[in-house]
Amino acid sequence: MGRHSLPDEYRAGVADPRPRTRRRNVAIATVLVLTVAAGTAVAVRGGLLSFGGSCQDNAVHLEVAASPDMAPALRATADHARKNNITSDGRCLDVTVTARESYKFTDALRSGKTSDVQVWVPDSDVWVQRVSADSAATGVTNAGNVAYSPVGVAVVPSAAKTLGWPEKTYTWTELAGATMTSDRLKLGAADPTRSASGLLALTQLSTAAARTKGGDTQAAAMAKALSQRTSDSDSQVLDTLPRDSSGTEQGNPKRNQALILSEQAAFAHNASADSGDGLDLFYPKDGSPQLDYPFTLVDEPRLSTDQSRAALRFMTLLGESEPQKILQKHGFRTDAATASDALVTKAGGRSPQPYVQASAEPASAKALQETLGMWTITVQSARITTVVDASASMTEPVPGTDQSRMDVTKASLLQALATFTPEDEIGLWKFSTKLDGDKDYRVLVPTERLGDRKGTGTQRDRLSAAFSALEPVPAGATGLYDTTLAAYRAAISSYVKGKFNALVVLTDGVNQDPGSISRSSLVAQLQKLTDPERPVPLIAIAVGPDADKEEVDQIAKATGGSGHQVNDPSQIHSVILKAIVEAGSQS
Structure with a gap:
C-alpha cells in the first residue's frame, strides 16, 4: 500500500472568479511565459495566436494523461478541436487523451523516468504537489484548473x-x-x-x-x-x-x-x-x-515551443463556451463558486442540501500528511517501540516557551498516542547513561496492545502515565549507540507479522558514552540485523539544535528507516506520522 509525501497547499484555477485566484493564474501564466517562450502566454490570452482558419498539414500532437473521470470530457473536447480546425500558430491541434489513475501516474512521475506525456490532468492538485515535493521526480507545472467537483x-x-x-x-x-x-x-x-x-x-x-x-x-x-x-x-x-x-x-x-x-x-x-x-x-x-482537476505540463523544459503553445491553447479552449458545455454534460462544475441546479439534480442532490455554499477550506499539507499517517497506522495496525532521550540536556528550555524540551516532547508523544487504536501495540523505553546497572536504558512499558487490560487500566493508560512521568536524569549523558542497538534487537526479535513494525528513537544530542560501540559498528550491526522479510524501520528523530541530523539519518537508513530533525519538539507528532508514511511506502 503506497504512502506518499503530501502537498503544501491547493492552488485555485482559471475558472475561479475570485480576485486572488485571477492574480494567481496571472502569476502562473507569467512563469510559463518565462520558461516556455517569451510572449507565449500573453499571446494566448491576448488572442494573437492563430486559433482558426485552415490547418497546415503538420498538426502539432499532444499526449494527455487524465484521470478516468475527466478523460471522456477531454476526448470530446479534442474531437471538437479536430472537427472545428482549432489551431495553435496555424497548426491543427491533434490531442490524444489516455485515462490514467491519478495515483498510478503520480508514482510513475515520482520514479523520475522520462514521460511521453506532455499534459497531465489528475483529479486533484494533491497529486501534483506530491510529485513536486519529490526532488527525484519528473517536473510538473500547474497551469490552472479546468473543472471542479x-x-x-x-x-x-x-x-x-x-x-x-x-x-x-x-x-x-x-x-x-x-x-x-x-x-x-x-x-x-x-x-x-x-x-x-x-x-x-x-x-x-x-x-x-x-x-x-x-x-x-x-x-x-x-x-x-x-x-x-x-x-x-x-x-x-x-x-x-x-x-x-x-x-x-x-x-x-x-x-x-x-x-x-x-x-x-x-x-x-x-x-x-x-x-x-x-x-x-x-x-x-x-x-x-x-476535486479541482489541474491542467499540468509534464517536464515542461523538455517540451518544444510548439508543444508548449499547443498545450496552453488546449487549456484556454477548455474555458470556451462549447468545451464548457462538454464538461458540464459530463457532470463537472466549470466554476468553483457556482453550481448548476440541473447538474446537482442529476447527481442526486436536492434543495435544501447546501450544495451552493462555499467549499470547505482546502486542507493544509500538515493536515493531509497527518491524515495519511493516521490511516496507515489504522489500516495496518502498528507495533512501535518508542525510545526517549532522558539525558540532562532535555531540561533545556524550548525557545519562545516556558517549557523544557522534555515537557514539549511528552505533550507531543501524548498527542501521537491518541491517534493509535486499541489494536496497535506501543511500548516505551527511556535512555541516558547507566540507568540500569551498566545499561544505558530502561524498559518503562513493554510493547503490548493498547486495548489490553491489566488490573484497573489498559496499556494506553499505562503509557499515558509513563509519558507524563518522564523526567530528565540529573547529570545524565546520552547513551545513544548501545541503546539503539539493544532496542532494535528487541524489536526484531518481537516482530509481529501483519503489523507495521517500527522503532522510534528520539534524542536531543550525540552519543556521549565513551564506553559504547562506535557509530560504524552500530551501523554495521544494524545492517546485519535487518531482514527484508521482517522489516522494522528505525525512525530516528534529532530534537533540538544540539542533535546531529546527519548522524541519526545514517543510523536509521541502515535499517531502511529515516532520520529527521526537529528544532521544536512539538513537531514530533507530525514527524512520526510522516515517517510512518514514508517507511510504509518503501515496503
Missing part, C-alpha cells in the same frame, strides 16, 4: 429516506456517525492513499472530529471503521453498492449503502443505464472539499 456522501434511496434526505442536513462527523451506529447503513470509500476523494473526505472528517473532546480517538475510530470497507479506486467503490432495489441486498454484508463520492461520480453513476433509482447525495453542511 465537490465531494459528498452518496446514499441509496431507501437509506437516504431513513436519514431524512433532502430536508435533513448533516456534518461530516454526523454522517459518519450515522453509518457507524446502524447495521443497515454501511459507508464505503476509495483508499485514501490512492484516491483524492477518499483522502480529502477523511481529512475533513478528522479535522472536524479534532475540534471535539476526545476527537483524535474518534477520528481514529472512524478511520478504522472506514478501513474495513475501502476499495482500491473510485470506480471500484461503486461496485460495492447493493444490486437490488431495496438497497440492502439481504445476506451480503459486503455491500455499502453509502459511499464517499464526488458529485461528478454520482452524476455519472445516475446517468448510466443500469443505475436503477440512482443515488441521493448529501452535501455536508460544514463544507465539501473539492
Whole structure:
C-alpha cells in the first residue's frame, strides 16, 4: 500500500472568479511565459495566436494523461478541436487523451523516468504537489484548473429516506456517525492513499472530529471503521453498492449503502443505464472539499515551443463556451463558486442540501500528511517501540516557551498516542547513561496492545502515565549507540507479522558514552540485523539544535528507516506520522 509525501497547499484555477485566484493564474501564466517562450502566454490570452482558419498539414500532437473521470470530457473536447480546425500558430491541434489513475501516474512521475506525456490532468492538485515535493521526480507545472467537483456522501434511496434526505442536513462527523451506529447503513470509500476523494473526505472528517473532546480517538475510530470497507479506486467503490432495489441486498454484508463520492461520480453513476433509482447525495453542511482537476505540463523544459503553445491553447479552449458545455454534460462544475441546479439534480442532490455554499477550506499539507499517517497506522495496525532521550540536556528550555524540551516532547508523544487504536501495540523505553546497572536504558512499558487490560487500566493508560512521568536524569549523558542497538534487537526479535513494525528513537544530542560501540559498528550491526522479510524501520528523530541530523539519518537508513530533525519538539507528532508514511511506502 503506497504512502506518499503530501502537498503544501491547493492552488485555485482559471475558472475561479475570485480576485486572488485571477492574480494567481496571472502569476502562473507569467512563469510559463518565462520558461516556455517569451510572449507565449500573453499571446494566448491576448488572442494573437492563430486559433482558426485552415490547418497546415503538420498538426502539432499532444499526449494527455487524465484521470478516468475527466478523460471522456477531454476526448470530446479534442474531437471538437479536430472537427472545428482549432489551431495553435496555424497548426491543427491533434490531442490524444489516455485515462490514467491519478495515483498510478503520480508514482510513475515520482520514479523520475522520462514521460511521453506532455499534459497531465489528475483529479486533484494533491497529486501534483506530491510529485513536486519529490526532488527525484519528473517536473510538473500547474497551469490552472479546468473543472471542479465537490465531494459528498452518496446514499441509496431507501437509506437516504431513513436519514431524512433532502430536508435533513448533516456534518461530516454526523454522517459518519450515522453509518457507524446502524447495521443497515454501511459507508464505503476509495483508499485514501490512492484516491483524492477518499483522502480529502477523511481529512475533513478528522479535522472536524479534532475540534471535539476526545476527537483524535474518534477520528481514529472512524478511520478504522472506514478501513474495513475501502476499495482500491473510485470506480471500484461503486461496485460495492447493493444490486437490488431495496438497497440492502439481504445476506451480503459486503455491500455499502453509502459511499464517499464526488458529485461528478454520482452524476455519472445516475446517468448510466443500469443505475436503477440512482443515488441521493448529501452535501455536508460544514463544507465539501473539492476535486479541482489541474491542467499540468509534464517536464515542461523538455517540451518544444510548439508543444508548449499547443498545450496552453488546449487549456484556454477548455474555458470556451462549447468545451464548457462538454464538461458540464459530463457532470463537472466549470466554476468553483457556482453550481448548476440541473447538474446537482442529476447527481442526486436536492434543495435544501447546501450544495451552493462555499467549499470547505482546502486542507493544509500538515493536515493531509497527518491524515495519511493516521490511516496507515489504522489500516495496518502498528507495533512501535518508542525510545526517549532522558539525558540532562532535555531540561533545556524550548525557545519562545516556558517549557523544557522534555515537557514539549511528552505533550507531543501524548498527542501521537491518541491517534493509535486499541489494536496497535506501543511500548516505551527511556535512555541516558547507566540507568540500569551498566545499561544505558530502561524498559518503562513493554510493547503490548493498547486495548489490553491489566488490573484497573489498559496499556494506553499505562503509557499515558509513563509519558507524563518522564523526567530528565540529573547529570545524565546520552547513551545513544548501545541503546539503539539493544532496542532494535528487541524489536526484531518481537516482530509481529501483519503489523507495521517500527522503532522510534528520539534524542536531543550525540552519543556521549565513551564506553559504547562506535557509530560504524552500530551501523554495521544494524545492517546485519535487518531482514527484508521482517522489516522494522528505525525512525530516528534529532530534537533540538544540539542533535546531529546527519548522524541519526545514517543510523536509521541502515535499517531502511529515516532520520529527521526537529528544532521544536512539538513537531514530533507530525514527524512520526510522516515517517510512518514514508517507511510504509518503501515496503
